[in-house]
Amino acid sequence: MSSPVVLVVGAGPAGLVAALSLTQNGIPVRIIDKDENFHTGSRGFGMQPRTFELFETMGVYDDIKHFAVPIPTMRAYKLPGGTVPVKTWDLYEKGEVWPDRPFANGACVSQDSLESVLRQHLSQHRISVELGRGLTALEQNDDAVVASVTTFKDGQPTGEVEKVSVKYLIGSDGAKGIFEKLLNLTFQGETRDADGMVWGDVQIKGLPTDYWHIWGKPGHYTIMARPLNPSGDRFGVGITGQNFDPVDLADPAKAIEFIHNETGRTDLEFGEFTWISHFKPNMRMVNKFQEGRAFVVGDSAHVHSPTGGQGMNCSVQDASNLAWKLALVLKGFAATSLLNTYNEERLPVITQMLHATTKLYTHTVAKEKAMEPTEKDSTDEDKQSGWFRWRNSALEMYGINYRFSSIVLEERDTRPRDAEDVLAHAYSGYEGRGSLCAGDRAPEAPKLLTSDGEVSVFKLLKPTVHTVLVFAKEGDLGVTAALANVPPSVVQIFLVAESQIPAVPGARTLIDSEGHARKSYMVDEGGSLIIVIRPDTFIGGIVKHASGVREYFSKIIVV
Secondary structure (H helix, E strand, O other): OOOOOEEEEOOOHHHHHHHHHHHHOOOOEEEEEOOOOOOOOOOOOEEOHHHHHHHHHHOOHHHHHHHOEEOOOEEEEOOOOOOOEEEEEOOOOOOOOEOOEOOOOOEEOOHHHHHHHHHHHHHOOOOOOEEOEEEEEEEEOOOOEEEEEEEEEOOEEEEEEEEEEEOEEEEOOOOOOOHHHHOOOOEEEEEOOOOEEEEEEEEEEOOOOOOEEEEEEOOOEEEEEEEOOOOOOEEEEEEEEOOOOOHHHHOHHHHHHHHHHHHOOOOOEEEEEEEEEEEOOEEEEEOOOEEOOEEEOHHHOEEOOOOOOOHHHHHHHHHHHHHHHHHHHHOOOOOHHHHHHHHHHHHHHHHHHHHHHHHHHHHHOOOHHHHOOOOOOOOHHHHHHOOOOOOOHHHHOOOOOOOOOOOOEEOOOOOOOOHHHHHHOOOOOOOOOOOOOOOOEOOOOOOEEEOOEEEOHHHHOOOOOEEEEEEOOOOOOOHHHHOOOOOHHHEEEEEEEOOOOOOOOOOEEEEEOOOHHHHHOOOOOOOOEEEEEOOOOEEEEEEOOHHHHHHHHHHHOOO
16 A cells, blocks of 8 residues: 555544545555554444434445444432332434434444444555554644654553654544644633543343433432343443542442442342443533644544533544545645635534533433432423433534535525524534525435436445535536536536436436435425535535536635
């Protein structure tokens, strides 16, 4: 393989997605991790529907879905005793499958399983994670980054150092990584010093797997046991406290003793923990996502409470947003100024996400009312208590958008907009408002017929190309001519028609057999419109004529 031009530091989900997306774009990558063994345990296990969509377009969903299990229904028990149910409810409100939203609900995917799948796909490109190799220093100039890659042994750097020169560096080594120091970043936010959390995976015999089991001491702590699989006896356990720091409970024996004593379930038999870890709730983010030729993604850029299941999902979107832009620049198709939009687009989203998850953090410990018995599941009383109820539709991430971005182009909706208002909806979005604009998530549309059979929009999208959907009764509205100077390797064109139309060189025809595409993209029957979808599955442009397509790509491609 060619010498790497991008060094990815950290092999968690964000680093792996960045490396895989770049590799799929033909960019030589090297990925290192200072840990000497791959991560184990469920860790960041909540996967939102929007992430499943992104993984489908990357070609990894079919392998990941085998590890996905539904989010269990939660059940709280009366104390003392710990066996009499007092409440049964769902963490998230259940959704339905729609033509434009094929993944109705989130699911649980253990982080080690997710990382294993991503590593397997990287290996198909002859790239493997280099363990026991970490970044210890870096220098930048106008043309390159010179990184000091050090061998680590037993968690400590050795004297073995390799100087690696690359065009760009991606930092994804987590909240305790080195990038804050090396890039002079400021982690802004707060740490709840009086609180703490312990999480781990362990075998428990005597506990059924049909519920996510909860025991709580109001105002003090919550004990959780989530089945890792509907069958089996392995659970992800958590002890969360407010004005209570279970730091000593990171010791397996002490954790088991605490759970036995506080729940009263001395009948439960615990096996060995495959991992257990303590941390304090941090709600912080960096002041910028880029410094020169170095970028931060995932936990290197933002850390927060696990409430709401946003961390891993936002990390994946960070990596996806950056990768396609970096690929175009490295191929010489885009100016380096395109990379500035990574910070421009992701900073507002993460800022608002952090605010939402911080608000939810207060719901991780039961209040007095939350532990009172109720006759019905999911009552208004439960909703008022707010205990482990994530009632914020933004958490599904459908509403994340870049309508405010300098590189999107919207010609259909020309109404004046308040710039601050648009920016304020970067995370919560416009879902439920019946609108679709450039910068929004590209919706799914099934039942599209081609000469090769039936496909959907998500089956056509790729992390390597822009996808142009031309809605017209006949012809391509001049789009292929408008894109004549755009490298064919970075764009694919589809004509979306209601019935068969004459073929157009350089474009494929899709028959919208049941009208789902027109409905999803809000195109009037018989009308014409052009949708440009970016490689990260967000809409880059909604334009009316070929001139709009040309204008959009002038923001992206240098020809």
